[in-house]
Amino acid sequence: MDDASSIRLHIGATDITPEDVAAYVREQRAEHLQTMVLTGWLVLIYGLVSLLLLKLPFLYFIAVVMGALVLGSTQVMLRNDHMLDGAVWTFLLGQIGVLGLLLWADGDATAIGFLMLIPMALTGLLLKTDEHVIVAGLAVGALFLGRLHHVHWLDALGDVILPAVVGSVLVLISYLMSRRNLTLVEWSLFAQDKSEYRAELFYRQQEELRQTLRELKIANLKLERLNAELVEARQVAENASQAKSVFLSNMSHELRTPLSAIVGYTSSMLSVPMMYDNQELPTVFREDVELVMQSGQYLSDLINDMLDLSKIEAGKLELYCAPVQLDEVINSVLATARGLLKGKPLQLRADLPEDLPPVWADSTRVRQILLNLISNAVKFTETGSVTVAVSVEGQMARVAVIDTGIGIPPDAQATIFDRYEQAAHDTQRQYGGTGLGLDISKQLAIMHGGDLTLHSEVGKGSTFAFTLPLTTETAISAEPDPGGIAIFAPNSDDLEAILTVLVIEDDSATRAMIRRALEEDGHAVIDTHSGAEGLALAAGLVPDLIVLDVFLGDEDGWEVLAALKADAATATVPVVVCTVAEDRHRALRLGAACFLPKPVTPAAVRAGIHNAVRAHT
Amino acid sequence: MSYILLVEDNEATASIIIRALSAAGYEVRHFLKGLPGIQEARRETPSLVLMDFDLPDVDGRTLVLQLKKRFGRAGPPIVAVTARSDDIERKLAQRFGADAFVAKPFDPEQLVALVATLLHPTEP
Numbered sequence: 237m238d239d240a241s242s243i244r245l246h247i248g249a250t251d252i253t254p255e256d257v258a259a260y261v262r263e264q265r266a267e268h269l270q271t272m273v274l275t276g277w278l279v280l281i282y283g284l285v286s287l288l289l290l291k292l293p294f295l296y297f298i299a300v301v302m303g304a305l306v307l308g309s310t311q312v313m314l315r316n317d318h319m320l321d322g323a324v325w326t327f328l329l330g331q332i333g334v335l336g337l338l339l340w341a342d343g344d345a346t347a348i349g350f351l352m353l354i355p356m357a358l359t360g361l362l363l364k365t366d367e368h369v370i371v372a373g374l375a376v377g378a379l380f381l382g383r384l385h386h387v388h389w390l391d392a393l394g395d396v397i398l399p400a401v402v403g404s405v406l407v408l409i410s411y412l413m414s415r416r417n418l419t420l421v422e423w424s425l426f427a428q429d430k431s432e433y434r435a436e437l438f439y440r441q442q443e444e445l446r447q448t449l450r451e452l453k454i455a456n457l458k459l460e461r462l463n464a465e466l467v468e469a470r471q472v473a474e475n476a477s478q479a480k481s482v483f484l485s486n487m488s489h490e491l492r493t494p495l496s497a498i499v500g501y502t503s504s505m506l507s508v509p510m511m512y513d514n515q516e517l518p519t520v521f522r523e524d525v526e527l528v529m530q531s532g533q534y535l536s537d538l539i540n541d542m543l544d545l546s547k548i549e550a551g552k553l554e555l556y557c558a559p560v561q562l563d564e565v566i567n568s569v570l571a572t573a574r575g576l577l578k579g580k581p582l583q584l585r586a587d588l589p590e591d592l593p594p595v596w597a598d599s600t601r602v603r604q605i606l607l608n609l610i611s612n613a614v615k616f617t618e619t620g621s622v623t624v625a626v627s628v629e630g631q632m633a634r635v636a637v638i639d640t641g642i643g644i645p646p647d648a649q650a651t652i653f654d655r656y657e658q659a660a661h662d663t664q665r666q667y668g669g670t671g672l673g674l675d676i677s678k679q680l681a682i683m684h685g686g687d688l689t690l691h692s693e694v695g696k697g698s699t700f701a702f703t704l705p706l707t708t709e710t711a712i713s714a715e716p717d718p719g720g721i722a723i724f725a726p727n728s729d730d731l732e733a734i735l736t737v738l739v740i741e742d743d744s745a746t747r748a749m750i751r752r753a754l755e756e757d758g759h760a761v762i763d764t765h766s767g768a769e770g771l772a773l774a775a776g777l778v779p780d781l782i783v784l785d786v787f788l789g790d791e792d793g794w795e796v797l798a799a800l801k802a803d804a805a806t807a808t809v810p811v812v813v814c815t816v817a818e819d820r821h822r823a824l825r826l827g828a829a830c831f832l833p834k835p836v837t838p839a840a841v842r843a844g845i846h847n848a849v850r851a852h853t
Numbered sequence: 854m855s856y857i858l859l860v861e862d863n864e865a866t867a868s869i870i871i872r873a874l875s876a877a878g879y880e881v882r883h884f885l886k887g888l889p890g891i892q893e894a895r896r897e898t899p900s901l902v903l904m905d906f907d908l909p910d911v912d913g914r915t916l917v918l919q920l921k922k923r924f925g926r927a928g929p930p931i932v933a934v935t936a937r938s939d940d941i942e943r944k945l946a947q948r949f950g951a952d953a954f955v956a957k958p959f960d961p962e963q964l965v966a967l968v969a970t971l972l973h974p975t976e977p
Contacts, residue, residue: 493864500865508961511872721963722943723953723970731922731950736915760915760949773911776888777919 306330339382360410921950
């Protein structure tokens with residue numbers, strides 16, 4: 237593992253090796269020796285002075301000179317790093333030699349014996365224990381030899397015993413001291429090892445962490461890439477869906493136009509002679525022309541149903557809800573349904589409670605559901621009655637179409653609402669109808685927040701029931717239809733209170749919400765998801781107010797705002813800009829009258845409109 | 854007497870109206886879409902406006918409102934032409950400023966009579 241060396245690299249200069257310790261010890265030795273040499277010079281000078289003053293024999297002068305030589309050579313050797321050992325030995329042996337010589341020349345053992353302790357002691361600082369023993373031995377030996385010159389060897393031996401003992405003690409002391417030092421060094425090296433180990437552990441953990449972070453980063457990048465792909469895929473899907481809607485809308489127009497010609501003209505031929513120079517259609521043609529008209533009408537119904545269904549499937553069918561008086565709608569549909577009876581002995585009636593509160597619904601769609609259910613009921617009932625009964629259940633109104641007809645067998649009941657499933661083909665042919673009506677009715681009921689359910693017994697009859705939410709708002713009351721043409725009394729309402737609002741908003745849910753909020757306040761709303769279309773509408777229509785979202789998918793809402801303000805025709809129209817709070821100043825700077833923070837709420841829309849209008853007038 | 858502005862996207866219905874009114878002596882200018890119709894009205898003020906409520910590009914109600922606001926009380930009468938004959942639609946038409954209401958399908962004779970009444974209110 238190169239971790240150890242890499243750790244060394246990391247710990248670096250603070251690393252202490254046994255070599256460092258040895259080098260340090262050598263340094264210390266050199267220092268000590270230097271100090272001793274200097275001291276030695278002082279002693280020598282003292283010796284020289286006392287020599288001169290005491291008029292000691294010439295021998296002592298020789299000793300001083302020899303001492304000077306020893307000190308001098310030691311000093312010289314000290315300058316050289318690898319001659320340190322030589323310097324030490326020179327110094328010590330030199331001292332022993334000089335002192336031994338003095339003893340040999342002059343017999344006074346006591347003083348010399350004491351003096352000999354000096355090199356023995358100094359060795360403890362300068363040499364290892366085994367070398368220390370040698371020096372001590374040499375010192376004792378020198379003493380012995382020196383004494384021997386003057387006395388019998390036994391006496392000489394007796395003289396050196398005391399110095400020998402002291403010398404041994406000195407050796408022991410220095411040994412013990414060095415052992416202690418060694419232990420201390422060992423301990424510190426051990427502590428260093430421990431910390432090195434810890435550092436290694438820490439470093440390894442760091443590496444693992446770094447690795448984990450790297451992996452996380454890679455995972456994140458993958459996620460981001462996936463997200464981008466998803467966003468792209470979603471965009472593709474939305475584009476496809478949009479393309480489909482446009483196609484449907486175009487096809488619907490393409491299909492309806494020739495059909496309305498077929499139905500319109502045949503109907504005119506049959507009942508509006510004024511269009512044909514007041515000539516009536518000859519009787520011989522009437523039946524055939526009637527058939528053409530009915531076929532056209534049937535095709536028209538089928539296309540409408542299919543388009544409704546595909547709109548529902550695409551989630552693009554919008555409900556225009558308002559407070560609706562059910563009794564009026566029901567009576568109106570029943571009146572229409574009477575035309576379907578064609579002489580059948582059936583009773584068509586309504587069973588409505590008093591004080592029925594209005595429901596929140598799209599009246600056209602409710603009419604559509606009712607007509608579908610009632611016409612089915614009439615189709616499948618030969619005698620008896622078809623009743624529309626309304627009851628209040630909690631927060632909902634339950635509308636049931638009850639017939640006394642042939643009923644529906646259980647297996648047919650299971651699939652009757654299914655998309656693309658139709659009853660047996662003979663039922664279709666026998667009873668007519670597009671077959672899609674129930675599917676659409678159920679979807680419409682669900683979109684209103686309720687549901688369409690069936691209860692039926694073969695031979696007894698069927699009950700189709702759907703629910704609609706109640707509302708506390710008052711409904712616009714309906715009057716019986718007098719025939720379709722009317723002149724209104726002069727409208728005393730102030731038209732200025734009703735605003736024409738152009739809403740340019742990309743997200744369909746937000747768009748619907750803004751529309752609802754504005755329509756509930758009685759304004760006229762035109763909406764579009766496209767900025768380009770919005771600009772065209774603004775220029776053509778010159779609305780009272782524009783609500784603009786800056787995020788318009790592919791287009792840039794800011795550019796649309798700028799274009800609106802740049803065009804003289806639309807520049808004076810107040811624009812309420814829908815954007816995030818940070819961009820409010822940008823919106824106001826670019827000419828917006830007011831701004832709506834995201835996410836948009838109905839209350840905010842109302843407030844924004846209010847402010848914009850107030851600021852404008 | 855200026856022209857009658859007809860904004861109606863259904864060709865057959867439009868044809869019926871045009872033929873009926875032309876036979877009665879009126880000039881009819883027909884537009885299939887709302888925006889071009891409104892532009893024409895701005896270019897030259899019509900005597901009367903027949904506005905289909907079920908237009909594909911712009912909501913007919915809004916156009917009626919815009920025209921009424923623009924021309925005011927003294928402007929041309931505006932007739933709302935709608936496929937729905939229920940009263941809610943009628944009330945909406947009135948609220949948005951229409952002066953009269955025609956539900957499809959209608960009797961062309963009655964339409965001509967309505968136009969005449971609106972254009973010459975003092976005549977018996």
